[in-house]
Amino acid sequence: MPAAAPPVLPRHVAITMDGNGRWAAARALPRIAGHRAGLKPVRMCIEACAARAIEALTLFAFSSENWGRPAAEVGKLMGLFLESLEKEIDELHAKDVRVRFVGARERIGAGLRQRIEAAEQRTGGNSGLCLQIAMSYGGRWDIVQAARRLAAACVNGRLRAEEITETSFGEALALAGLPPPDLLIRTGGEQRLSNFLLWDAAYSELFFTPTLWPDFALSDFRAALDFFAARERRFGKTKSQRAS
Ligand code: FPP
Numbered sequence: 001m002p003a004a005a006p007p008v009l010p011r012h013v014a015i016t017m018d019g020n021g022r023w024a025a026a027r028a029l030p031r032i033a034g035h036r037a038g039l040k041p042v043r044m045c046i047e048a049c050a051a052r053a054i055e056a057l058t059l060f061a062f063s064s065e066n067w068g069r070p071a072a073e074v075g076k077l078m079g080l081f082l083e084s085l086e087k088e089i090d091e092l093h094a095k096d097v098r099v100r101f102v103g104a105r106e107r108i109g110a111g112l113r114q115r116i117e118a119a120e121q122r123t124g125g126n127s128g129l130c131l132q133i134a135m136s137y138g139g140r141w142d143i144v145q146a147a148r149r150l151a152a153a154c155v156n157g158r159l160r161a162e163e164i165t166e167t168s169f170g171e172a173l174a175l176a177g178l179p180p181p182d183l184l185i186r187t188g189g190e191q192r193l194s195n196f197l198l199w200d201a202a203y204s205e206l207f208f209t210p211t212l213w214p215d216f217a218l219s220d221f222r223a224a225l226d227f228f229a230a231r232e233r234r235f236g237k238t239k240s241q242r243a244s
Pocket of ligand 1: 133
């Protein structure tokens with residue numbers, strides 16, 4: 001019997017981790033308890049990606065719009081990010097994970113920002129899973145910051161307007177250098193992008209699940225991978241073109 005074809009894995013998985021608040025409310029707990037419970041599936045996804053040699057994982061931890069949440073929730077979330085970074089960084093480094101933060105980092109408090117930069121420096125030479133934490137991130141912010149960079153390069157004569165192409169624009173975006181996310185998972189039942197990876201997700205396969213993020217288990221992650229493996233990806237071409 002011929003050997004079964006190996007499973008088709010995504011190179012880059014992106015996840016919108018939604019539903020922490022509802023998970024907590026269902027248990028009459030404060031919202032931060034839901035965010036804290038959300039750390040377990042974060043660890044599981046990192047391990048599951050590393051175990052399968054998936055190249056990149058990008059997690060939407062805090063959006064540009066999340067700054068508009070009540071100050072108490074924002075403060076507790078920032079505290080949780082700081083605490084989990086301190087707790088997890090040794091293990092991430094030991095697992096050869098390269099950690100990067102993508103987003104408007106000037107809005108993040110100095111203490112957390114310093115830890116973020118230290119974590120990036122420490123793990124920058126690692127060659128395992130590329131883990132992006134999108135924090136203070138919005139897809140529109142990303143497109144605008146890329147446009148600004150390219151405009152500045154044009155103004156100072158390093159670039160001509162005609163040289164702005166999809167490729168050069170992509171190289172100015174936060175996820176430059178990574179393959180585009182080919183699988184985008186959103187938990188919590190909503191079926192929208194909510195300003196995540198607007199440019200990069202042009203051809204992502206979208207997997208939506210009603211499972212709330214703290215309940216997202218390895219079996220759910222596997223279901224998302226199975227969904228991906230069954231997709232026919234044509235990138236705008238016809239089926240016969242893709243086959244040839
Ligand atoms: C959205 O759920 C989730 C967040 C805004 C925070 C996500 C943060 C974590 C999972 C904590 C750990 C993450 C890292 C990477 C250290 P929601 O609050 O909008 O839930 P709701 O829709 O049920 O209200």
